[in-house]
Amino acid sequence: MVHLHEMPEGPRNLIVDQDLPKYPETKCKSGPKLEDRRIAIVTTAGLHRRKDKHFSPGKAEYRIIPSNTDMEDLIMSHISTNFDRTGFYKDVNVVLPHDRLVELVKRGEVGQEADFHYSFMGATPPRALEPAANELVGVLKDDNVTGVIFSPV
Structure with a gap:
C-alpha cells in the first residue's frame, strides 16, 4: 500500500479527515x-475463491474461505487503486497467513485451525462494515472459534 506522504493531497486529505468511530474502552x-x-x-484483502462473487464498491460484506481451499484458487477483487498486489501474487500468505497457521498447528503451538476463514474488502467505511x-x-x-488472526490490508 502506498505511504500517506506519497499520496496526492486530495486522496491524502480524505484519509486524514475521515470520521472514524469512537469505541468505548x-x-x-x-x-x-x-x-x-x-x-x-480474517483479512481485509478482498480475497475469495474464483467461483465466488467478486467484491463490489460500497458493499460491506465478507466472503467465506473454507480452510481446505487450494490457495491457488484465491483471487483478489479488492477495488482500491492505491493497493500494491505484488506480495499477494508472490505469496498469498502475505494477506492470508494460512500456511503459517497450519505450521503452528502441526508444531502444537496452536490448538487447531477453524474450518473457515473470512475476507472483507478494506477501503470500506468502518460504520458500513x-x-x-x-x-x-x-x-x-x-463455530467455536476462540481466537482470530486479523490481517488488515
Missing part, C-alpha cells in the same frame, strides 16, 4: 491457552 478477556485455541483468519462484522462475530462463536 473494553477490557481484554482471558481465554484458553494458545495451544488449546481454535483459530480463524459494522453490521457484517457483528454478524461474523456470531458465526465465529457458533
Whole structure:
C-alpha cells in the first residue's frame, strides 16, 4: 500500500479527515491457552475463491474461505487503486497467513485451525462494515472459534 506522504493531497486529505468511530474502552478477556485455541483468519484483502462473487464498491460484506481451499484458487477483487498486489501474487500468505497457521498447528503451538476463514474488502467505511462484522462475530462463536488472526490490508 502506498505511504500517506506519497499520496496526492486530495486522496491524502480524505484519509486524514475521515470520521472514524469512537469505541468505548473494553477490557481484554482471558481465554484458553494458545495451544488449546481454535483459530480463524480474517483479512481485509478482498480475497475469495474464483467461483465466488467478486467484491463490489460500497458493499460491506465478507466472503467465506473454507480452510481446505487450494490457495491457488484465491483471487483478489479488492477495488482500491492505491493497493500494491505484488506480495499477494508472490505469496498469498502475505494477506492470508494460512500456511503459517497450519505450521503452528502441526508444531502444537496452536490448538487447531477453524474450518473457515473470512475476507472483507478494506477501503470500506468502518460504520458500513459494522453490521457484517457483528454478524461474523456470531458465526465465529457458533463455530467455536476462540481466537482470530486479523490481517488488515
